[in-house]
Every structure is written in C-alpha cells, then in structure tokens.
Amino acid sequence: MIFADPKARLDAGAGIVPLSRPGVVRPRPATERIKRLVRFENVGTRYSGGREVLREVSFRLEPGSFCFLTGPSGAGKTSVLRLIFAAQKPTSGRVVIFDRDTATASRETLMRLRRRIGVVFQDFRLLDHLTAFDNVALPLRIAGGRDSEIRTHVNELLQWVGLGPLVSSFPAAFSRGERQRLAVARSVVSRPSLLVADEPTESVDHSMEFRLMRLFEALNELGTTVIVATRKESLAAQYGHARLAIRGGRIGDSE
Amino acid sequence: MTARPPVLPLRNVSGNRSLAGFIGVMVFVGVMVAAVFVGGESRFDHLSRDADGRITVLLSPPDANSAAATVEDAIAILDGFSGIARAEPLSRAEIITLVTPWVAPGHDVDALPLPNLIDVTLAKDKPLDLEVLRAKLGALGDGVQIDDHGSWLRLHVTSGYDMFIAVGAILLAAVAVVYVVAMTIRGSLDAHWESIATLQWIGASDGFIASQFQGQVARQGLTGGVLGLMSGLVCLAAVKLVSDTGSSTWTLPHIDPNAPALAAMFVVACAIVAIAIVAARVTVLRALARIA
CATH class of the missing domain: 3.30.70.3040 (Alpha-Beta Plaits)
Structure with a gap:
C-alpha cells in the first residue's frame, strides 16, 4: 500500500507497513536468542598515526533497545559506530556483535552480520551512478530479494521519506537533506536487527527529523535495536531513550 | 521490466569500451586458427599426401x-x-x-x-x-x-607441428584476453573503491561484488564473441570462394567449412568468452581477498 499522505498517516499512528511485511527479509528463527547484541569490553582504538580515539570503552546494548550516543564532534561517536558494523577492528579490548567477536570472526561471518545491520553513514555513502530507487534497493538485492518485492518495498519507503517523486532521480541532483533521507531509507529497507545511525537528522528540518525519528521508533517497536549518534543533546532529551555520552574517547554519563 | 543497472559499472573506466572489441579480435584469431587447423588443407598438403x-x-x-x-x-x-x-x-x-x-x-x-x-x-x-x-x-x-620426394616428406613431417602451433596460437589469444580483462577489472576496482567499501559495509559478499563485474564482462565478452565468430565465418566463406575459383596463389590454404571445422570455431569462441568471464571473477575475488 502506498501512503498518499505519509504525514497524515504518521500522525494517525500508522505502522511502517512496508517494513513489517514478511518476505524480503527472512524472519529470524524463534529459537535464536541473542544474548549480546552489542557489547564493548574495554575497547580502545588508535589512528594509524598513533592518536588514541577511544579508550577503555565498555557498554552493552540489549536486543530491542533504543539508545542515543551523544557527544561533541570528534568525541569518538563515529568510531564506536564503525566498530559496531565492523568497518574497523579495535586495537585493544573486544567488540562483540550478535554474540560474535568481530576481531576473530571470519570474513564471511562479518558479511552475514552486516546484512543484519542497517547503517546511516554520516557522509551518506550513496552510489551516485544509481537512481534513488536502486540505492535504496541495494540491501535487498544483496540479500537476494525478488524484484517484485523489492519494487513494492522500495517505492513505499521512498514515499514514506518524501522522495516518491524522485524515485528515478540520481542522488547527485539531491539536496543534502534529500540525500540524508535517502540514506535513512536504504538503512531501514531490509528491516535490520540492528540500526546504526550516524547523525541521521543533521541535515533535515524539524518536521522531517520528527518523521525519521518516528520511523526509527516504529522499527524499534518491531524489534530492531537502534543506536543513534548525535551531537544534538536536545534530540536525545526529546525522545527519552537511553543515552550514552562519549567525550574524549571515553564513555561518560549514561542515563 | 527494465534490466537492473550494474551496481559497479565498467564502462566509466578508461579502456573498458574496447573490451568487447578486443575480445572480438581474439575470438576472430582463435576461430580462424581452429578453422585452418581442423578444416584446412593447403595445396602443400595435397602434394605431400600424393607424394607419400x-x-x-x-x-x-x-x-x-x-x-x-x-x-x-x-x-x-x-x-x-x-x-x-x-x-x-x-x-x-x-x-x-x-x-x-x-x-x-x-x-x-x-x-x-x-x-x-x-x-x-x-x-x-x-x-x-x-x-x-x-x-x-x-x-x-x-x-x-x-x-x-624426400624434401616434400620432410616438409610434411614439419607440418605435423601445426597442431602445436594452432594450440599455441589459441592459448596466446586466451592469455591476452585474461591479461586485458584483469587490467580492466583492476582499473574498475580502483575507480569504484569507495563504492565497494560501502557495499561491503552493508553486507555485500565478495561473490556479490564479483558478480557485478562478471556480468558486465560476460555481456561484453558475448558481444565480442559473436562479432569475432561472425567475422571468422565471413572470412572463411571468402577464403573458400577465392580458393574455389582458383584465382589464388598456391600458398592460400584450402579450408573446408565442414561440421568439425565449424564446431571447432564455435568451441574456441565459447572458450575464449568463458575464459574472459572466469578471469573477471577470479581477478575481483583475489583483489578483495588481498585487501581483507
């Protein structure tokens, strides 16, 4: 079903229909019980030049939780997120995702884990030679989804984030806010078990910020664990979810 | 229904446009060598056979x-x-x-x-x-x-090496295809490095990434293969025509376009295209494994 007026449906409390449909994303076996969805144990990282980015970072995320990772620019938020989707390995300590230590997991295992993680990159990382549709469809194609299902899900999601009329346009022609929405759509289209969002509302207006946050909350209600990194303390305060504050590469106050 | 666009396009990288043309030329060389070897019989062969x-x-x-x-x-x-x-x-x-x-x-x-x-x-x-x-x-x-007829027969014995020459020529064409495909793929990998990292971070396996390049090389290889094979058949028909009219010099080979010769041409064309496809996949997988 296509949302003719996404805002009206959202305000009326409509669910994320496209994302809740079975089919493209295989339902996880009921017997699977993830004990440690995300667990950092005394994690430290350094740049190749030797500068320390994270120091003795320890925390864990329970399955189904929603968490903000807050802190100023350069505090280490992006590094934490990169460790979560195994774009880098810790120089000390242990990062465990879906009960797997990312430092010792095989290449194939990491690929499989990443398919369960949706990522909103701070710099979006859209493929400019692909249309909006094809960018959003990528995770489903990687997962081996059928064309008909991909078409339905992607079109509905693009409508949801307000990019319906731009489905065949290329991201290079998009505004920063539109690119951000496109990046968010790509990250959630496969209804991941874990959503990692790096400043997902930085370039959008308040109305779209609300819509995107509602999208994340709806996903969370459907079982997705969400971690949102943001510089905006106000955003974290507004939604009242758990908060991890990071400063100078160390986890500070948490609520 | 429209075809899926390539996630990592080859055509934007310098030199890739000529890949189909290059494969076409190599297929042409390969099929002509196969045709001459299997269906060809020079007048020298006639003389040698008669002298034996x-x-x-x-x-x-x-x-x-x-x-x-x-x-x-x-x-x-x-x-x-x-x-x-x-x-x-x-x-x-x-x-x-x-x-x-x-x-x-x-x-x-x-x-x-x-x-x-x-x-x-x-x-x-x-x-x-x-x-x-x-x-x-x-x-x-x-x-x-x-x-x-000792001199003829000695030459005839020498001509027994033509099998090795034919196989060598086809192998050389195959090696050239592997080399050019590998160079093209490496260039494409360099050009798309950021996109490849993004794909890996959203869960793309090495096989998925390799299939993106492999599919495009397959399309270009098939295009080149068909062009090369068709050119070979046209050339074969022209040689036969000239040979049959007797207006050629005695060194022009007489090629009989019989079923084994045509089958050999088809097999060589398919083999060269298949080698190009496999070379594309192996090159991507090796490159990804190296940076893992």
Missing part, C-alpha cells in the same frame, strides 16, 4: 630413340623389384600438365626438353631398398634419377 608412398623415376636420355628403350628397361627393372607395387610411365601430355604450373606464362612448355617420368607406387607391406634400386637404374645410363 610413391617415388618418381626421371629419365633424361640424350636423344628420343634411346629414351623409349630406357623407359622400357626401367619398367622391367621396377616391375620385378621388391617393395614396388606398380610402375607406370606418364604420357607426354601428363608430363606437360604437371610442369605447366611451374613454368612462367608465355613459355612454350611443349618445346622444353622434358624428361620421361615413371610413377612408382610402393608396396605398403614390403620395404624398398632404395640404394640397390638406384644402382640398378643407374646402370641404364647417366640420365636416370630417382626422386623419392
């Missing part, structure tokens, strides 16, 4: 009267000689026919002092003592010679 198992006795007597006597004497010796199945003198007209292609146009062949020739067929099951025969025929006079 035969000798020719040349009699160059000083005058016509003694010539007739010498041919008869020679036939008498040959008929009773061990290892010889049959000895038959060639008529003057047959000799002129044989000599004519070797004489420059405008010369009167009939006026030339031609030797008498005896065509000798050797027995397959009995060895021939050529030295004894040479001595016996030599006793008839100075003008008697035996041509055992």
Whole structure:
C-alpha cells in the first residue's frame, strides 16, 4: 500500500507497513536468542598515526533497545559506530556483535552480520551512478530479494521519506537533506536487527527529523535495536531513550 | 521490466569500451586458427599426401630413340623389384600438365626438353631398398634419377607441428584476453573503491561484488564473441570462394567449412568468452581477498 499522505498517516499512528511485511527479509528463527547484541569490553582504538580515539570503552546494548550516543564532534561517536558494523577492528579490548567477536570472526561471518545491520553513514555513502530507487534497493538485492518485492518495498519507503517523486532521480541532483533521507531509507529497507545511525537528522528540518525519528521508533517497536549518534543533546532529551555520552574517547554519563 | 543497472559499472573506466572489441579480435584469431587447423588443407598438403608412398623415376636420355628403350628397361627393372607395387610411365601430355604450373606464362612448355617420368607406387607391406634400386637404374645410363620426394616428406613431417602451433596460437589469444580483462577489472576496482567499501559495509559478499563485474564482462565478452565468430565465418566463406575459383596463389590454404571445422570455431569462441568471464571473477575475488 502506498501512503498518499505519509504525514497524515504518521500522525494517525500508522505502522511502517512496508517494513513489517514478511518476505524480503527472512524472519529470524524463534529459537535464536541473542544474548549480546552489542557489547564493548574495554575497547580502545588508535589512528594509524598513533592518536588514541577511544579508550577503555565498555557498554552493552540489549536486543530491542533504543539508545542515543551523544557527544561533541570528534568525541569518538563515529568510531564506536564503525566498530559496531565492523568497518574497523579495535586495537585493544573486544567488540562483540550478535554474540560474535568481530576481531576473530571470519570474513564471511562479518558479511552475514552486516546484512543484519542497517547503517546511516554520516557522509551518506550513496552510489551516485544509481537512481534513488536502486540505492535504496541495494540491501535487498544483496540479500537476494525478488524484484517484485523489492519494487513494492522500495517505492513505499521512498514515499514514506518524501522522495516518491524522485524515485528515478540520481542522488547527485539531491539536496543534502534529500540525500540524508535517502540514506535513512536504504538503512531501514531490509528491516535490520540492528540500526546504526550516524547523525541521521543533521541535515533535515524539524518536521522531517520528527518523521525519521518516528520511523526509527516504529522499527524499534518491531524489534530492531537502534543506536543513534548525535551531537544534538536536545534530540536525545526529546525522545527519552537511553543515552550514552562519549567525550574524549571515553564513555561518560549514561542515563 | 527494465534490466537492473550494474551496481559497479565498467564502462566509466578508461579502456573498458574496447573490451568487447578486443575480445572480438581474439575470438576472430582463435576461430580462424581452429578453422585452418581442423578444416584446412593447403595445396602443400595435397602434394605431400600424393607424394607419400610413391617415388618418381626421371629419365633424361640424350636423344628420343634411346629414351623409349630406357623407359622400357626401367619398367622391367621396377616391375620385378621388391617393395614396388606398380610402375607406370606418364604420357607426354601428363608430363606437360604437371610442369605447366611451374613454368612462367608465355613459355612454350611443349618445346622444353622434358624428361620421361615413371610413377612408382610402393608396396605398403614390403620395404624398398632404395640404394640397390638406384644402382640398378643407374646402370641404364647417366640420365636416370630417382626422386623419392624426400624434401616434400620432410616438409610434411614439419607440418605435423601445426597442431602445436594452432594450440599455441589459441592459448596466446586466451592469455591476452585474461591479461586485458584483469587490467580492466583492476582499473574498475580502483575507480569504484569507495563504492565497494560501502557495499561491503552493508553486507555485500565478495561473490556479490564479483558478480557485478562478471556480468558486465560476460555481456561484453558475448558481444565480442559473436562479432569475432561472425567475422571468422565471413572470412572463411571468402577464403573458400577465392580458393574455389582458383584465382589464388598456391600458398592460400584450402579450408573446408565442414561440421568439425565449424564446431571447432564455435568451441574456441565459447572458450575464449568463458575464459574472459572466469578471469573477471577470479581477478575481483583475489583483489578483495588481498585487501581483507
């Protein structure tokens, strides 16, 4: 079903229909019980030049939780997120995702884990030679989804984030806010078990910020664990979810 | 329904546009070599085949009267000689026919002092003592010679290497395809490095990434393969046409476009395209494994 007026449906409390449909994303076996969805144990990282980015970072995320990772620019938020989707390995300590230590997991295992993680990159990382549709469809194609299902899900999601009329346009022609929405759509289209969002509302207006946050909350209600990194303390305060504050590469106050 | 666009396009990278053309040229070379090897038979082959198992006795007597006597004497010796199945003198007209292609146009062949020739067929099951025969025929006079076609047969033995030459040429074409495809893929990987990292971070396996390049090389390879094969068939038809009309020089190969020759051409074309596809996949997988 296509949302003719996404805002009206959202305000009326409509669910994320496209994302809740079975089919493209295989339902996880009921017997699977993830004990440690995300667990950092005394994690430290350094740049190749030797500068320390994270120091003795320890925390864990329970399955189904929603968490903000807050802190100023350069505090280490992006590094934490990169460790979560195994774009880098810790120089000390242990990062465990879906009960797997990312430092010792095989290449194939990491690929499989990443398919369960949706990522909103701070710099979006859209493929400019692909249309909006094809960018959003990528995770489903990687997962081996059928064309008909991909078409339905992607079109509905693009409508949801307000990019319906731009489905065949290329991201290079998009505004920063539109690119951000496109990046968010790509990250959630496969209804991941874990959503990692790096400043997902930085370039959008308040109305779209609300819509995107509602999208994340709806996903969370459907079982997705969400971690949102943001510089905006106000955003974290507004939604009242758990908060991890990071400063100078160390986890500070948490609520 | 529209086809899926390539996630990592090859065509934006310098040099990729000519990939289909290059594969086409290599397929053309390969199929022509296969056609010549399987269906080809040069006039030299005809001569060699005719010469095999035969000798020719040349009699160059000083005058016509003694010539007739010498041919008869020679036939008498040959008929009773061990290892010889049959000895038959060639008529003057047959000799002129044989000599004519070797004489420059405008010369009167009939006026030339031609030797008498005896065509000798050797027995397959009995060895021939050529030295004894040479001595016996030599006793008839100075003008008697035996041509055992040794030079032709030696050349024929040399031509047995043509299989190795053909296989070598096809292998060389395949190696060139592998090299160019590998270079193209490496260039594409460099050009799309950021996109590849993004794909990996959203869960794309090495196989998925490799399939993006592999599919495009397959399309370009098939295009080149069809072009190369069609060009080969056209060239084959042209060679046959020229050969059949007899307007060619004797070195132009006679290629028979029979079923084995056509099958060999098809197999070679398919093999070169398949090699290009496999080379693309292996190159991507090796590159990704190296940076893992």
